[in-house]
Amino acid sequence: xxxxxxxxxxxxxxxxxxxxxxxxxxxxxxxxxxxxxxxxxxxxxxxxxxxxxxxxxxxxxxxxxxxxxxxxxxxxxxxxxxxxxxxxxxxxxxxxxxxxxxxxxxxxxxxxxxxxxxxxxxxxxxxxxxxxxxxxxxxxxxxxxxxxxxxxxxxxxxxxxxxxxxxxxxxxxxxxxxxxxxxxxxxxxxxxxxxxxxxxxxxxxxxxxxxxxxxxxxxxxxxxxxxxxxxxxxxxxxxxxxxxxxxxxxxxxxxxxxxxxxxxxxxxxxxxxxxxxxxxxxxxxxxxxxxxxxxxxxxxxxxxxxxxxxxxxxxxxxxxxxxxxxxxxxx
Numbered sequence: 001x002x003x004x005x006x007x008x009x010x011x012x013x014x015x016x017x018x019x020x021x022x023x024x025x026x027x028x029x030x031x032x033x034x035x036x037x038x039x040x041x042x043x044x045x046x047x048x049x050x051x052x053x054x055x056x057x058x059x060x061x062x063x064x065x066x067x068x069x070x071x072x073x074x075x076x077x078x079x080x081x082x083x084x085x086x087x088x089x090x091x092x093x094x095x096x097x098x099x100x101x102x103x104x105x106x107x108x109x110x111x112x113x114x115x116x117x118x119x120x121x122x123x124x125x126x127x128x129x130x131x132x133x134x135x136x137x138x139x140x141x142x143x144x145x146x147x148x149x150x151x152x153x154x155x156x157x158x159x160x161x162x163x164x165x166x167x168x169x170x171x172x173x174x175x176x177x178x179x180x181x182x183x184x185x186x187x188x189x190x191x192x193x194x195x196x197x198x199x200x201x202x203x204x205x206x207x208x209x210x211x212x213x214x215x216x217x218x219x220x221x222x223x224x225x226x227x228x229x230x231x232x233x234x235x236x237x238x239x240x241x242x243x244x245x246x247x248x249x250x251x252x253x254x255x256x257x258x259x260x261x262x263x264x265x266x267x268x269x270x271x272x273x274x275x276x277x278x279x280x281x282x283x284x285x286x287x288x289x290x291x292x293x294x295x296x297x298x299x300x301x302x303x304x305x306x307x308x309x310x311x312x313x314x315x316x317x318x319x320x321x322x323x324x325x326x327x328x329x330x331x
Contacts, residue, residue, distance in 0.1 A: 035067070036064065036067055036068060036069035037067055037068050037069065037237060038069045038071065039068055039069070039070050039071065039090060039091060039237075039241070040071045040073050040089055041054070041070055041071065041072055041073060041091055041092065041093065042073040042074075042075045042077075042079070042080030042083070042089065042092040042093065042094075043072055043073065043074055043075075043092075043093050044074075044075070044076065044077035044080060044092075044093060044094060044095075045074060046074050047072075047074060047266055047267045047268070048267065048281075049260065049263045049267065049270070049278050049279075049281055049282040049285070050195060050196075050281065050282070050285045051072075051266075052248075052252045052259040052260070052262070052263050052282060052285075053115075053245060053248030053249040053251070053252050053259075053289075054070070054072065054245070054248055055248075055259075055262050055263055055265065055266045056248045056251050056252055056258075056259050056262050057244050057245065057247060057248035057251075058070065059262045059265065060247075060248075060251065062244045062247050062248060063244055066240035066241075066243065066244050067240065068237075068240060068241065068244065072266075077092075077094050077095065077098060077149060077150075078098065078148065078149070080092035080093075080094060081094050081098045081099075081101075081102050081107070081109065081225070082102070082107065084107075084109050084225055084226065084227050085102050085105075085107025085108060085109045085227060086107070087227050087229045087230070090226055090227070090230045090234075090237070091224060091225065091226050091230075091241055092224075092225050093115065093222060093223070093224055093225075094222065094223075094225055095149070095150045095153070095220075095221060095222050096111065096219060096220025096221055096222070096223070096301070096302065096305050096325075097150070097153045097219075097220070097305055097308075097309060097314075098225075099111045099220070099225060099324050099325065100220075100302075100305060100306060100309055100315065100319060100324060101309070101314060101315070103319055103323070103324055104315055104316075104319060107227075108227050108228040108229070109225050109226070109227050109228075110225065110226055110227065110228060110231060110323070110324065110325065110326060111220070111223055111224070111225050111297060111324060111325035111326070112223070112224050112225065112226055112231075112238055112241075112242055112325075112326060112329045113223050113224045113242045113245060113246065113295040113297070113329065113330060114220075114221065114222075114223040114291075114295055114296060114297045114298075115221075115222050115223045115224065115245065115249065115289060115295075116221035116222040116223065116288045116289060117221070117288065117289060117290065117291040117296075117298075118212075118214035118218075118221065118287075118288045119150075119154055119157070119213040119214050119217070119218070119219040119220075119221045120150070120154075120193050120194050120195060120214075120221060120222065120285075120288050121150050121151055121153070121154025121155070121157075121191060121192070121193060121194060121212075121213045122154070122191075122192055122193075122194040122198065122210050122211055122212040122213060123137065123142065123154075123155060123158055123189050123190070123191050123192070123210075123211045124182065124189065124190060124192055124197065124198050124201065124208045124209065124210045124211070125140075125182070125188060125189035125190075125208060125209055126182065126185075126206060126207065126208055126209075127207040127208060127209050128207075129188055129189065129209070131188075131189060131209050131211065132209055133162065133211070134158045134159065134161045134162025134163075134164065134211060134216065135162040135163060135164065136162075137158070137159065137162060137164060137168075137169055137189065137211075138162075138164055138168050138169065139168070139169065139170075140169055140170070140188040140189050141169070141170040141171075141172055141187050141188050141189075142155065142169050142170065142171055142172065142187060142188070142189045142190065142191060143172045143173075143174040143177075143178055143181040143182070143186065143187035143189070143190040143191070144171060144172070144173065144174070144178070144190065144191035145173065145174070145175055145176055145178075145191075146173045146175070147171065147173065150193075150222075151191040151192070151193075152191070153219075153308065153309075153312075154191060154213045154219075155171075155191040156308060156311070156312050157213050157216070157217050157219060157308045158211055158213055158216060160217075160307075160308055160311055161216040161217055166312075172186070172187050174186070174187070174190075178190035178191070178192050178197050179197050179200050179201055179204075182201065182206070182208075183201070183204065183206065194210065194212050194213075194214075194284065194288070195281050195284035195285040195287075195288060196281055198210050199277055199280045199281050199284060200277060203274065203276070203277045203280075214288075217304055217308075218298065218300060218301045218304055219301055219304050219305045219308065220297065220298075220301045220302045220304075220305040220325070221288075221301070223295075223297070224241060224242060224245055226238055226241075235329070238329050239329050239331070242295065242329045242330060242331070243331045245295075246294050246295045246330075246331065249289055249294055249295075250294060252282075252286060252289075253286055253289065253290060256279070256282055256283060256286060259282070260278070260279055260282060263282075293330070295327075295330045296327055296330065297325045297326070297327055299321070302321045302324065302325055303321065306318060306319065306321065
């Protein structure tokens with residue numbers, strides 16, 4: 001028998017090995033990670049179970065499948081909005097009012113998918129304060145992180161619903177210490193995220209009343225933004241980011257328990273805190289995300305948001321809302 005077939009087989013095997021090494025990055029070739037688009041994604045808050053859809057999307061490989069390598073950045077929402085507007089970042093997760101305020105300053109940012117369908121802010125008080133409707137806030141001292149962000153916007157929306165002005169209440173800037181401020185009676189009411197502090201207060205045994213913004217007004221809430229440059233130059237990347245986020249949201253809604261376990265990989269010491277409380281935070285968050293069509297931005301919510309901002313004098317004139325948000329990138 002001739003030795004030639006054996007030599008040919010060895011040559012083919014060696015050639016195959018060289019090709020595999022090249023594809024795997026041997027010899028200085030391009031690696032798999034180099035083929036992914038690196039995206040820094042600001043979230044505007046500390047690691048939290050409320051970001052479960054993103055953690056699930058990473059762990060289930062949705063970002064990788066879409067050709068994206070994501071890096072989470074827990075920086076301030078206002079900073080992220082400015083960076084996206086300047087095209088120094090391509091995406092961020094921010095609240096709806098930030099989009100309108102930025103566009104009023106000439107920043108070309110666009111809201112491309114709604115994560116939250118309900119505005120996640122509420123004002124809570126101990127039950128003995130007798131605050132059962134927005135009008136009852138008249139004359140009360142209300143604690144909030146400061147005169148900025150969703151806590152402030154949500155509070156002003158509730159005052160608007162109750163026929164009140166900011167001058168009808170006393171605002172106390174307390175940072176993110178709302179639970180302590182209410183527990184110690186520093187403030188008669190506090191502006192909070194409805195999925196977070198109310199759960200903590202009830203777990204500590206306090207009887208509270210809760211005025212949820214979403215019960216009085218539909219406002220454009222938290223979602224994914226990009227800028228006009230990215231929309232023009234890389235619409236496929238925008239569609240991919242939107243689809244990945246929505247897949248993550250759907251998975252968390254379908255399997256909260258599995259999502260919670262994934263969160264432990266991203267939130268330090270989550271397995272050492274009160275699991276019942278944290279699972280309630282996740283469940284209340286899910287309630288704020290749910291919709292017949294995940295990701296859909298309701299035009300009326302944007303109209304309402306603009307009315308609130310005009311009432312607050314944060315906007316001096318109406319904007320073209322059709323430029324501020326779009327549903328065109330939903331799958």
